[in-house]
Amino acid sequence: MSDVVAVILMVGITAYALFGGADFGAGFWDLTAGGTERGRAPRAVITHSIGPVWEANHVWLIFCLVVLWTAFSEAFASITLTLFVPLSIAALGIVFRGSAFAFRKEVTRTSSQRNFGVAFAASSVIVPYCMGAVAGAIASGRVPAGGKAGDPWSSWINATSILGGVLAVTVCAYLAAVYMVWDARRIGRPGMVEYFRRRAVGAAIVAGVVALAGIVVLHADSIYVFHGLMSRALPLVIVSALCGLGSLALLMRSKQSGARLLAMGAVATVVLGWGVAQYPYILPTSMKLSAAASPDPTLWSVVIVFVVAAVVILPSLGLLYYLDQRDLLGSPVVEPGIVDDDG
């Protein structure tokens, strides 16, 4: 039973990475888009691209937290006890990201837009870094079970956590760039299609290099997960590599739709690979999923909620994405300053 809920948790984490992650990645490109004039066109695409969907995507995080604390309460307590610092930074980063993005759309003065823009974009990089560092801390076995805290600093400032953080930021940037190639074409911005295509290629290469380097890091620092990746999770690792290479090849030939699907596959398999690699532990190697699991009726509640979500929420999300992709969701406000053209 605990395995079933663990799968549900992994589905949530994967969805958050694929959708929420891309919204953070959009912030990365916002940060690097340059000065007011130069960055105007890409920022318009970014605002247009994540505006209607980021809040719904954000809910996957809440979903993961709720599943974790309801179904694996003791593991949740251990994680929050040890990783107080990066999780606090992430929580406040989320406040900055969400509110600054909402504010930026509503203010008209360029200086205000720039300030909110910086807050939005910088926090969009910090939050995934912290999340990745948290994942690294868990994967490398630095979160002890049993109500005692691990080291407040070295638990998340170490080789695996840095790998996790950097990988999270690059993967988010990669996904976002790939999606925005698509979005830019959809809204008729050929200049921006090329702009984001070049960045997607760059991010794909960087993410690939980081992932390769990661194998070395994990071998040195997180031996349990390393062995898992090289055995149980090896098929996922291979699929991920193939998807990544495939999406890179398609991006170079400007075949956006296939590239988008393969990019999602590459990222999803990385996340799932992590989960499979540390099975059967939720906290390698001090707490197994079965040991952390709540009583069965609680697990059943989570399963039922998930089934209801699959029946009600997925079609609703589908509707949102459908309307968004068909361009039926216009911008709710004029965006003076962020002009909708790319010259």
Added chain:
Amino acid sequence: MTSALGWVLAVNPVPWARSQMAFTLAFHIVLVPLGVAWGFMTLVANYRAIKKNDADALVLAQRWSKYMAVTFAVGAVTGTVLSFEFGLLWPRFMGRFGDAFGIPFAVEGLFFFLEAIFIAVYIYGWKRLKPWPHFWTGVPVVIAGIGGTVSVVAANAWMNEPSGFTLNSAGKVVDVDPWGVIFNKAMPLQTIHMLIAAYLVGGFLIASVYAFAMLRGRRDRYHRIGFLIPFTVAAIAVPFQMLVGDELARWVYNNEPTKFAAIEMVPKTSSDVPETLFGHLDDKGEVVGGIEIPGLASILSDPSQGTGTVIQGLDAFPKNARPTNAEVDVVHLGWDVMVGLGTLLFLLSLWYFAAWVFKRRMPKSKLFLLIATVAGVLSVITLEAGWVVTEVGRQPWIVRNYMRVEQAATANTGVWVTFFAVLFIYLGLGVTVILVLRLMSRRWREGEGDVDAGGPYGPRPTPPPTDSTAPKELVT
């Protein structure tokens, strides 16, 4: 360096964790009425706009939905912080009771998802969706707001009245009855009380903005509708809230006697207990100051027994199982403020309805508008006071009779740092939200584009709202 850092950070985390949780909740709870009730009021305006071809109502609905986009975003992220805080501040609570306490949140997650999806469709859908389908995409937002409120408050009610779980001898939860958790005995009244509060506060808060505008002379139709819709919702909610509140108080009398003793500030068990307005407890735990109304607390607690009703005093409970004297003062003051302001809002509602009955129009006097302007803030204070009563009144427990707050808290000694970080960030956030909302309103008043001009049923161009003679037939 580590030791120096350790020394700087070595501060007892419990009071800071309590302060941080209290502050972030107090902030978030102001956004709750807007998130829960504003959608409903927007749909009322939207319905009117389509049904009666009402251009003013249409502009209102569109603008409200755009304000909502801002307040919903801030509510979503401050709500996320609360989720993190459950673990960051109270890991031992979550570790031990997450398997029971978490269940209502799993349900809430569904509603939050639904709300986030459809609020996006609704807010962004003005331009390209047809009027009626667009209207219907707003309905799930209202339903999700109600469902979300019920779920979250069910979790809070469970802390007051824990049930639906079995402990082994070591105190570990070994079995859970999910229905017993969600439908705990405190849940029905507490959820209804908060739900009505959301509509009441949301209504008064939104109406107060338009009351202020009317005071300043903007008495056109647009502002009148902007006032009438939310104020009517709030004014209808008030009497119901008083009935539910009365019922809930009696429930607390029967089921949470320590909280009730604090509410009524009763040091010693007795019958014929007076209702004390204000006042506080001195060092010896005696009531000082305040105005006593003889016998009233007993009469209200059980009208059938009148002044013979016995109320258990604080002395009936061990010192370590009831709120401290200082906490009793806070609970009692919170209670007085909630009931006092609630009564004031009730009188204001009576005035409003009386004008409709006798004059067939809303009251137009400056005094009424002035009070209605202040009522927005007053209703928020009422809400906060009520929340203080329920939370501080539960002390020293986080899970009543099962776990104390200090047993639940994190051992991280750096909580005071995050407290100050949160304090400054949230103060900045609060000010910015208000400034941004005002900026939006000013921009629209100056006639700089409502954006969706040119949409299939958007006004084109936007009629300036200050002009009461704005043509009515703009809706197609």
